[in-house]
Amino acid sequence: MTKGDKILLAALTCLTLLSAALLYGRFFLPKESTRARQAVVSVRGEVVRRIDLPSSGKSSFQVQGRVGPSMVEVDGARVSMREAPCAGGICVKQGWIEHPGQSIACVPGEILVRIEGAALLDAVTR
Amino acid sequence: MNRRSVFSLCALVLLLIAGLLSPYIFRSDIEYQSDQFLMDTLVSIKVYGEDQDLLNAAVKGAYAEMRRIAELADAFAKPETAAAQGSDVFRVSALAGKGAVRVSNDVMAMLISSKAYADWSEGAFDVTVGPLMKLWDFGGSNPHLPTPDRIKAAVKLVGSKDLVLNEQHKTAMLAREGMRIDLGAVAKGYATERALQVLKSHGIKKALIDAGGNIRVLGRNRQELPWRIGIKDPRKSDAIIAVLQLEDASAVTSADYYRGFESGGKRYHHILDPRTGYPAGQSMSATVVTRDAGVADILSTVFFVLTPDKALELAEKLEGVDLVLVTADRHIRHTASLEGKIAVQPDTGYHYDQGR
Numbered sequence: 001m002t003k004g005d006k007i008l009l010a011a012l013t014c015l016t017l018l019s020a021a022l023l024y025g026r027f028f029l030p031k032e033s034t035r036a037r038q039a040v041v042s043v044r045g046e047v048v049r050r051i052d053l054p055s056s057g058k059s060s061f062q063v064q065g066r067v068g069p070s071m072v073e074v075d076g077a078r079v080s081m082r083e084a085p086c087a088g089g090i091c092v093k094q095g096w097i098e099h100p101g102q103s104i105a106c107v108p109g110e111i112l113v114r115i116e117g118a119a120l121l122d123a124v125t126r
Numbered sequence: 127m128n129r130r131s132v133f134s135l136c137a138l139v140l141l142l143i144a145g146l147l148s149p150y151i152f153r154s155d156i157e158y159q160s161d162q163f164l165m166d167t168l169v170s171i172k173v174y175g176e177d178q179d180l181l182n183a184a185v186k187g188a189y190a191e192m193r194r195i196a197e198l199a200d201a202f203a204k205p206e207t208a209a210a211q212g213s214d215v216f217r218v219s220a221l222a223g224k225g226a227v228r229v230s231n232d233v234m235a236m237l238i239s240s241k242a243y244a245d246w247s248e249g250a251f252d253v254t255v256g257p258l259m260k261l262w263d264f265g266g267s268n269p270h271l272p273t274p275d276r277i278k279a280a281v282k283l284v285g286s287k288d289l290v291l292n293e294q295h296k297t298a299m300l301a302r303e304g305m306r307i308d309l310g311a312v313a314k315g316y317a318t319e320r321a322l323q324v325l326k327s328h329g330i331k332k333a334l335i336d337a338g339g340n341i342r343v344l345g346r347n348r349q350e351l352p353w354r355i356g357i358k359d360p361r362k363s364d365a366i367i368a369v370l371q372l373e374d375a376s377a378v379t380s381a382d383y384y385r386g387f388e389s390g391g392k393r394y395h396h397i398l399d400p401r402t403g404y405p406a407g408q409s410m411s412a413t414v415v416t417r418d419a420g421v422a423d424i425l426s427t428v429f430f431v432l433t434p435d436k437a438l439e440l441a442e443k444l445e446g447v448d449l450v451l452v453t454a455d456r457h458i459r460h461t462a463s464l465e466g467k468i469a470v471q472p473d474t475g476y477h478y479d480q481g482r
Contacts (some may be wrong), residue, residue, distance in 0.1 A: 004132060008132065015139055043162055044163070045160065073396055094363055096364075097364070105168040107166060107168065110163045114161075119356070120134060121342075121356045121366070121367055122334060122347050122354050122356065123341050123353070124339065124355065124356040124358070125341045125357055125360050125370075125379045126339035126355075126358035
């Protein structure tokens with residue numbers, strides 16, 4: 001092996017490692033993973049509140065929707081709709097959400113609570 | 127090693143580095159997400175591109191298209207209102223047994239394919255199910271279990287052979303008084319597909335539309351991989367049973383958990399078997415994967431209503447159509463062509479034997 005070959009071999013090894021690292025970063029680590037999770041509450045498409053998750057302890061607050069006030073509850077890393085003025089109450093029955101990509105939608109009130117962050121799935125069919 | 131080969135190796139190495147780095151250097155895609163409430167559900171649109179103005183315009187156009195179709199297909203508009211006058215479906219039902227009504231190209235297209243699928247499914251799917259939907263009142267203020275007599279009477283008013291379409295004059299007519307059209311299993315999917323075509327016409331290459339769980343994707347996701355779409359567990363609010371990998375395709379689910387009520391300790395959901403007048407009972411959910419979201423919407427209802435054996439048999443015969451069922455006896459079953467494209471989750475609590 002000549003000196004040139006050795007240098008080449010070393011260079012190729014470095015390159016392989018670099019490529020592996022780059023590929024790993026590109027395909028297996030979602031870019032958003034460094035971003036913290038947030039619960040985003042919007043009414044008729046307008047964001048009214050953002051809460052960093054996990055939050056410390058329990059708290060709740062009122063959101064004025066199209067058909068009246070709803071109560072959103074935050075408990076550590078989880079969020080739920082505690083009270084809603086609509087008849088169906090689908091949003092209340094849904095319970096807690098905590099994973100990025102999950103959302104609670106109150107259709108009559110046009111209120112949306114969505115967890116933002118690095119999601120494992122792009123969407124869920126239901 | 128001679129000079130030339132060292133040189134060519136170096137060139138190769140440089141090319142490799144350039145290739146690997148190019149996505150980082152040239153990647154300038156912006157993500158734009160928007161949520162709007164329409165068609166009685168939440169519609170989220172996510173698009174990717176380089177020009178924010180273009181993304182805004184495309185998404186705005188897509189929502190406008192969906193809203194336009196929603197208005198044409200609104201079966202539950204209040205009589206004598208502008209909404210009723212603007213709804214082709216309302217006007218056709220209002221003149222049932224009396225006369226033909228001129229309808230838009232979109233409603234004509236929906237009615238033509240609905241009639242074809244009613245034939246093909248031998249009545250397991252039927253857009254003239256309106257009298258039954260009105261009787262049960264799932265979407266209304268007073269959903270209730272009707273008496274057997276009233277159900278029997280309403281079933282008699284169902285039948286797509288009495289939906290008379292004249293393509294030349296663009297008219298639709300229901301032959302008998304009391305008949306009603308309900309595009310509940312058709313319009314959302316059709317509108318979703320139209321909205322996607324609007325995005326495409328603006329030059330969008332990467333998009334995801336989530337219309338209340340009806341999913342339509344274009345291209346690949348942000349990581350340049352197929353979109354990862356979960357299928358909801360029909361009995362656990364926070365769980366999925368499988369993950370699908372989709373490119374330029376839609377996934378639509380019909381299920382028993384979405385709308386319904388309890389009466390006498392029994393739950394009644396909103397997907398009726400037009401032949402019996404009662405909720406279909408052999409599946410908890412049916413997910414159809416195919417390119418066109420409109421077709422997927424109709425087929426998910428067809429396959430939900432049919433028995434699992436019959437549904438899988440028919441789905442296997444359709445080119446470019448895949449089906450995933452969660453049956454009432456807690457089995458996960460799917461068409462053979464999905465093998466390798468579906469990742470059924472371990473420990474779902476359902477039986478899974480490679481789809482069979």
